[in-house]
Amino acid sequence: MPQPRGPPGGGSMAQVAPAAGTAATQDGGPAPSWWRRVPPEVRVGFVVSLACVLVLAVAAIPGVRPRPGVIAVLDDGVQLLGYAGAALVAVPLGFRSTTFRVLWWAVAVAVTLRCLGFAYTILVLDRAAVYPSLADAAWVVSGVLLVVAAVEVARYHVPDHSRTLALDALLGGITAAAVMATALSGTVGRLAAAGIGQDALAVNLTYPVLDVCLLTVIAGLVGLTHGRLSAAVATTSVGVVLLAAVDATFLFQATHGGFGPGSVLTAASLLGTLLVAFGGWLPLERPPLRREVFGGLTTPVLLALVCLGVLTLDAVHPVPPLGIAFGSVGVLVAILRAGITYTGDRRQSVEVIAEKDEQIGRYQALIEASSDYIAIGTLQGKVIYLNPAARRMNGIPAEGPLGDLTIGQMLTDEAARHQREVESPQILATGSWRGESTLRNFTGGPPVPVYKNTFIIRDDAGEAWLLGTIQRDISELHAARTELQRLADERQELLRHLVDAQEAERSRIAADVHDDPVQVMAAVDLQLGLVQRQLDAGADAAATRSLLEQMRVTVSEANDRLRYLLFDLDSPAQREDVETALGEAAAYVLGDAVRWDVRCEDGLDLDETARVLVYRIAKEAMVNVRKHAQATRVRIDVRRLQDGVEVVVADDGVGLPLGDVVPRPGHRGISDMRDRAAIAGGSVTLRNGDERGTVMRLWIPVSANSD
Template sequence: MAHDAGLSNESDAAIGPQVVFGMDRTGRCTLSVGPGLDVLGLKPNELVGQNLYEVYRDDAVGLSALDTVLAGQRFVHERSHQGRRLALHLEPILDAEGVLTGAVGIATDVTEQRRAESVALEERRRSAELAGRLIRFQALVEASPDFIAIAALDGTVSYVNPGGRTLIGMALDADVTTTTISDYLTPEGLVLSLEIEQPAVVRDGHFEGETTLKHQDGHAIPVAVASFLMFHPGTGEPFALATVQRDISERVAADQVMADLIEQRTALLTRLVDAQDAERSRIAADVHDDPVQAIAAVDLRMGLLRRRLREQAPSLLPELDGLQETLSGATERLRSLLFDLEPPSFAHSGLAGALRRATDEIYEGTSVQARVDGTDEPVMPEATRAVAYRIVKESLVNVLKHAGAGTVHVTVDSLDAGLHVTVLDDGVGPGEAVSAPGHRGVAGMRDRATLAGGWCTVADGPRGGTLVTLWLPGPEVTTTSAPGLGAGLGLTEAASRSTTSLGFAHGMDDGHSDA
């Protein structure tokens, strides 16, 4: 009966409905009982007396099981049957002399067991995948030279990576769980955290900016910060605060060098413009006091000479008329030179106003219609406006000399924190004159713009004509640094004692801070 004991043990191990069946050595069924019969659509002992070879004649697995067990060998197999998963275990029955007398078997429904095993296998696979991802993430964070920290919603810091500890001079084995967010902030960072960052992190759940971290020896470390709330993947509720901060000391130093260079350039440009204007004024005064006065005296004497010639030698009057015309042309050129030498005035109407006065002077007595739009003119240093004035004035003169235009439109506005001016005419276009030898006017315009740190282009207009575009840099803009660790984490020293002040305790649904 050792076989019966083995079957009993197999039965004890099964977890689903079972069918116990027996047969003689010819395959005729002698027993068919068990709760698993319902699953198979059979009644107890319904198969008794039937030859199982006939019952399973179209079932290859069934026939193989009968052949194996009636040949005196154990048969163990698992198969699908009528949408269920069945585990088969058949044992031969031998008499005392070892002669086969029949067989007995158990069919166990293991469908739910296999499903549970499949779920468990998938869970193990996912756990292994998550463990691998965690290892990779940990390796990434541990290897990063940036300051990476995690804190609870009450402001207690739970993690600072090795690179972050090195950056602020903290021991690698220091216990950060005894620290709070405020321990890592400079005084300025605390203030900015409360005034700027808290509303942003409550409203958006994240914050990006620049600030300073506090080194263990007290000095400030400029950093670029990206801080954010961490949300539970299951509940969607915030459960931690994290920040990644990168040391930007070298960039800040380079920015300072650049700012110093810009300041020096601006000062040099101002002195250069002042010197040019002073020289222009001196030349204008010399021209007015000497050549202009001399020509005026000559013009007066020629008037007297005309009266005498009319009485004494009328035949010489045509020659005198030619001289008079030449003298008038020289006088007009001198007046134009004085206009060019005159320093612009921006006191009352800015650059746009000065350009309006220039267009009136340049196009007086011509058919050219000029319009200057300075509604959006930005505030600029005097030297910058003076350079722009000279360049634009040169382009306006070029329109009169070369473009054959009927209209000119000048626009003064801002672009990229600088002064932006365009001059658009409806003339013949720039053609090859822009790059042709001898056209120093355009080259001079470009040189002036480059000297001032900007640029000037001359190109075809969008609908014909010529478009001159000028850009000059504005004064240096000082950007207020944004808060750092406390900023990204949304907590100052006072706020770190109560997440209610940031709205965390209420799921961040009101978007307001009581701090």
């Protein structure tokens, strides 16, 4: 009988990383579709090979062939062209792959050897049954390379193997072996009984053995990934299964005398080869392993049912002992897998429950220990939970039920009205509201101002479930605001006083200029007129000289008054140190009528602002001494004190009558001193001396770099 021969099945597992050419475009635009990323030569090979598959499939339809038998152009030429196209698809994969090059070179070489084996059979052997031949060697090596590639991809896809995944892989391999042993046992028996040579028998049995190996790896991969295969893995796996089915069917028909040229097996074999070659170009990401309900039992249950089917088939049709053995082992592995899954799931459920309880305990401890107001209520406004801080702010006992307490009852009347009119509509519209509010204290204490964030709590389906609120006591913030407002008002009042003092100072200077220099200049003008009339009338020289002397005295007095005004306006503290400036002020204001002494702490160095302020206030105190104290001695002391500087002006005069420090209309000296000091953050105090006289104490803060 003619010895059956044919190429073995198998195919590459999917690409584990995108092949070359899958990156985005160079101009930074969006990456094109996966088909456009495939190199042009690969697309040409794929289209040519797919066209050959379609031609062979149509030719296999009964009645299409004009006559039975081999048609050289169709069965040889079209097939050879189709396998060449598949090789053209596979070979660039090895050159262009940037990762796992060994793997993809194995796939490329395997598809190329399959094409070369077919070409050798057509062109050299002319379809003669020669065993073994170079074509057989090419097909066997191709199958071995595909097995190696399949194992590498399976190892990459599932790097972390658990016991259950390992059992799933074992069950998949046992199931594949049971099915192949059952399907091919009769065929193998016929081959052995046909009396063919050992070489021919070994060659024909090598193909199903390789198919069993490939199907075992694929079944194991399906078990390891629970059926979650990427598009590339699924495509090449379909190609492997298709080739294995073609090999098994071809061997069965050949041994039972039912094989003939031009059957659908020809198109199916070429299609399987094309899927194996093209699978590596498909886009893929390694599929993540996710835990399924019931421990991912879907795949092992299906495999166990197949093993049971093999055992059940024995009641209808004899199943070889090897098939019975594989099927029985498969059922036992499935039972073991179920037991491990049940035990593992139970243990994992206990661990998950314990972890959830621990998480709930942590969250509860966090909420209970929080100083913020945390509450939960129904969508209708009924309060169902208050943390201890919330109970404390509302004046509710720490223990005990909340009863029918509502959100509105926990607020002051004004806050409750705002909650109904503003907050609730916004919460319904946007899901949350933030702002200030006021809590009622049920014990009669003052209301508690809070800043709150109220929001809708949703369930797992995204539906509104409860209302939650987190509020923070801002009583200190309100107190700070009140204090800041008080300070702002006080500062505004001080500024008003300062402006009044400046205006009063300007008015005084204007009055002094009008009363002294202007009046003197007017008098001088009149006297000059009198001198002129006397000269015109021929008055004697003595009378004229007497009048001119009076004018000189008047002008001299006017000059003295102008110098005093200029000194009053000018501040030597802008140019001199504080001791020198105060000495000049004392010399000018007190003169020789009062003995004075200025003492300044060694090394004291103030900035210009502090010097001018000290000078102005101390000078005003000296003026008061000259005008009101009737003192004979004045002492001015300047020294460091705390974070500032202290100036003390003490005299031995009559002292302060009771109430004399109260400002009176037209007497703003003390008020001006206090206002100036207050604006600088300091203070001015006046008191009677221990024995007699008055003591003025000034303190102002100074910056660290002023000293």
